[in-house]
Every structure is written in structure tokens, then in C-alpha cells.
Amino acid sequence: MRIVVITDTHGRLHIVNNLVRELDADVVIHCGDIGLMSHKRVSKISNRELSLHIRHSSLDDAVRRNAFDLPRSEKIRIVLEHNLLGEFDRYLEGEETFVIPVYAVWGNHEDGFLLNQLLSGDLSIPNLNFLTAYSDIVLDDWIRLTGVGGNLVPPNLFTKQQPTHPKPQMSFLDWARLAEVLEHTHDNEQQLWMVTHVSPGKEPLLENFSLHLRPDFWFSGHMGAPLLQHYSLFTYLDDYEFYLRYQQQYQYYKALWDEKIGSNSSERNGFHEDEVELMRRWHGLLECPITPSEDAYLPDKVESRTSANYTKGTMFFNLPDAYYGGYLVIDTNPTDRSFEFQTYGQWTPPVQRK
Ligand SMILES: [Fe+2]
Numbered sequence: 001m002r003i004v005v006i007t008d009t010h011g012r013l014h015i016v017n018n019l020v021r022e023l024d025a026d027v028v029i030h031c032g033d034i035g036l037m038s039h040k041r042v043s044k045i046s047n048r049e050l051s052l053h054i055r056h057s058s059l060d061d062a063v064r065r066n067a068f069d070l071p072r073s074e075k076i077r078i079v080l081e082h083n084l085l086g087e088f089d090r091y092l093e094g095e096e097t098f099v100i101p102v103y104a105v106w107g108n109h110e111d112g113f114l115l116n117q118l119l120s121g122d123l124s125i126p127n128l129n130f131l132t133a134y135s136d137i138v139l140d141d142w143i144r145l146t147g148v149g150g151n152l153v154p155p156n157l158f159t160k161q162q163p164t165h166p167k168p169q170m171s172f173l174d175w176a177r178l179a180e181v182l183e184h185t186h187d188n189e190q191q192l193w194m195v196t197h198v199s200p201g202k203e204p205l206l207e208n209f210s211l212h213l214r215p216d217f218w219f220s221g222h223m224g225a226p227l228l229q230h231y232s233l234f235t236y237l238d239d240y241e242f243y244l245r246y247q248q249q250y251q252y253y254k255a256l257w258d259e260k261i262g263s264n265s266s267e268r269n270g271f272h273e274d275e276v277e278l279m280r281r282w283h284g285l286l287e288c289p290i291t292p293s294e295d296a297y298l299p300d301k302v303e304s305r306t307s308a309n310y311t312k313g314t315m316f317f318n319l320p321d322a323y324y325g326g327y328l329v330i331d332t333n334p335t336d337r338s339f340e341f342q343t344y345g346q347w348t349p350p351v352q353r354k
Contacts, residue, residue, distance in 0.1 A: 001140045003027045005328040007197075007221025008321035010056070010109065011035030011086015015322045017099050023329055027100060027139060031221035031319055032149055032197030033107030036114045037085040038092060042076055044113065045085075046166055050075040052109070053084040056323075088114075091125050098127035105131050105149035107197040107222060112165045131195050133177035138190065140334050146182070146215075147195030148174045151222075152203050157253065158260035158279075160270030170198075173275050175209055176282035182213060191337075194218040199318045204246045205253065207233060210314040211242075211289050219328075221319045227345035228328055229318040233311035242311050243290040253286050320345035 004025040009015055010033055020028060037045070054067035054075060059082060070078070079085060090096040106115050117123040119130060129135065131147030138144050150161070150168040161171045186192060194215035199222055200206035210218060210233075223229075233242055260269050261279060268276055290310055320326025326345035333339070 001026050001332045001334075003029060003139070003330045003332065005029045005031070005219055005317070005319060005330065006322040006326075007031035007219075007319040008033040008107065008224070008323050009035055009086075010321075010323045011037060011088060012323055013087045013091065013096070016102060017096075019322075019327055020100055025100065025329070028098070028102040029145070029193075029195060029219060030102055030104035031107075031195055031219050032105045033109045033221065034104055035086040035088050036106065036110035036118070038089050038111065038114060039080060039083065039085050040089070041111060041113065042079055042085065044166075045079075045111065047072055047075065049109065049166070050079055054078055057082060057084050091128070092123070098125070101127050101129060103129050103131055103135075103137055103145055103147075103195070105147040105195050105197055106168050107149070108151035108167050108169070110168055112162075112168050115168055116164045133174065133181045136185075140332065142190050142334055142337070143332065144186065144190045144192050145195065146178060146192065148178060149197055150174075152198045152206070154205075154252065155256070157205075158256055158269060160275075162270075170196075172279055172282075172286075173271065175285055176279045179213060179282045179285060180278060191216040194314075196220050197222050199223050200316055201229070201231070201318060204242075204249050205286075207242070207316075208246050208250075208288055209285055210316075211310045212285050214313050216314065218314050218316045219319065220317070221321070223318055224324075225318050225320050225326075225345070226324075226347050227320055227326070228343040230315070232313075232315050234309070237311060239290045239310045240292055243288050243292045246288045250286065250288060257283065257286065 002023065002025045004019055004023055006016065006019065006028065007030065013035060016028060019025065051067040055064050057064060063078065087096065114123065118125065129137065131137065131145060133146065135146065148170050150170040153169050156169055157172050159171065161169045192215040196206065197220065198206065199220040200210060200218060237245065261276060317328065319328060324346060329342040331340040
């Protein structure tokens, strides 16, 4: 099976079918910022979002430079005149269609109203499927796909996210649901592939979730990396170092939990009682599963430091933007469960050599 993984199309949706045809792919995984926007809803789109569409367009430099300073009416005029919200309208109107199944999480630059309509079934786009705790997607009988969409905004982790929020975010409830579903349904004979928009490499909380949920592969986007970034935690830190790296974040999230969801809190932050119960059941996801020992970091304890191998569990892939031509192709071989990877991106050094 040939799987193309892409991210951050930001409305340039023709890229998807072009790649599928060029690479003869069977399935697409999309890590978010699809470009779920409609010109019909331009009046509802935030000023910042309009400015970003102008800034990242191919219009004249002068217009792009001033994108954030223009009056709103001018931004709307430019966006409409140059069709800057992208091609999703063509899919909404049935003029275009994805030629093979696309399994996607949503990013932070989608219109939450449209997203909510798609998730609730009020709108549907053939072959566009969203990955959530409840999506039950298995590729080739041995690869279970799952995912959590939206941005991670730490102060909002324990606040219920309204589905129509203009900048979609994840909450801890998404992870509690996912953990609950996996506990009851995951088949250990299958691989588990996780998809998020946010990069776990930037959010140790997500890396900590990986130590609990043990996905085999984890794909993400959002960062605008010039080429595929590929790592396992093990390649640069061991279990004890991860524990140290995560501790401050754990203290932060624990305090936030106590404030928002803790037993004395009468505020439910928009969650129903059963949702609070589910989050309480999975509170342990926030904790680092590694038990530290005082001397674990001494050089002569290397053997015992690495013995638990928590950090070897997951391979992380952060994708370059499809918007700029980046992608990853995975050829899977179910017979021996091997993989072949090809990737493409454009390397533009962030710092010029002298
Ligand atoms: Fe993003």
C-alpha cells in the first residue's frame, strides 16, 4: 500500500489529487491546516486570518507587507477579488472531489463553523474523513489510524472547546476519549499510527502521551519545516532525561488541572459531568510514567537508565508544508511489516553561511 502523508495545504487542495496521481497513491494522511474556508463566510473570518491569507499570497510585495495594517473592508475586498481563501469552495460545491480517501486531522487555521458542520454530518465531502477518537480506520488490516486535531493552547487544555471556535483547539477530553477507546478496542496485532496537527517535539505533553499510548508512528505538521523531521525520543534523550524535561510541564498542567477540574472545583469549564469523569479516569496521562531514581543520571548508570526503553516506543515525523511542495510517501509491506520512505521538501537555510 502506498500512503502519501501531507500537511498544511492551506486551501491549495489541488496539491492532494496532483500528488496522488503523480505517485499512484492508495491513501492520503493529512496532518491539518487543510484550508477549510469558504468565500461565502468571508465576513465571519477574523482580521488576523484575513491578513495571513494576504501575507502568504502571491500578490505584490507592497500589498503583502501591509496585510496587517489594512482596514478590514479592504482586506475582505482583496481576499474576495483574488480568491485567497483557497479551493475548498470547489469541493463544497461538488466541482472537485478527492480521488482517493483522505484521512485528516484539522489544524488551527480552519473555519470552526465549517469544521463543525463537517464533523456533525451537516456537510460532507466525498473521501474526506476526519480522524478522531471514534473514527475507526484500519489500513490494510494492520495499521490503525487515529488522531487529534487542533492547536494545543496550554491554558485551555481543561476548558471545553466549542466546536465552532474560530481557531480549533484540542482539549484533554480528546485525549481521555482516545485513551478510553484504545483501551477497549486496540488490537495488539495492529500498528497504531497517530496524527496531530501540533508537533509533539514542541509540546512535551504530547510526547508524554506517546509514552502512555505507545503509537508506532506519530505524524504532525504545523511547523513549516523545510524537510521531513524524523526522530524518536531515544535518539537524543533517555528515559530519565525525558522525565527531567517533562517535570516543569507536568507541574504546570497539574496546577491547571487542580484549578479547573480538581475535586473542589465547582466550575466545569463547559464539560458535562460524564466528560469530567472520563478525564478523571485518564488523569494519569498527564503524569510521566517513568519512575526516576536519584542516581539515574550518573554516567555509570547508563545500563539501568536505558533499560525501561520508554523513549524507544514511537517514531515521530514532522512534515514539511504541502503548500510549499513537501510530502512523505510510505510504501508498506504487510508480509514482513517493513516500510520504505521517500520524502521531498525544499531546504532553505534559516541562517546564511558567511
Ligand atoms: Fe497550523
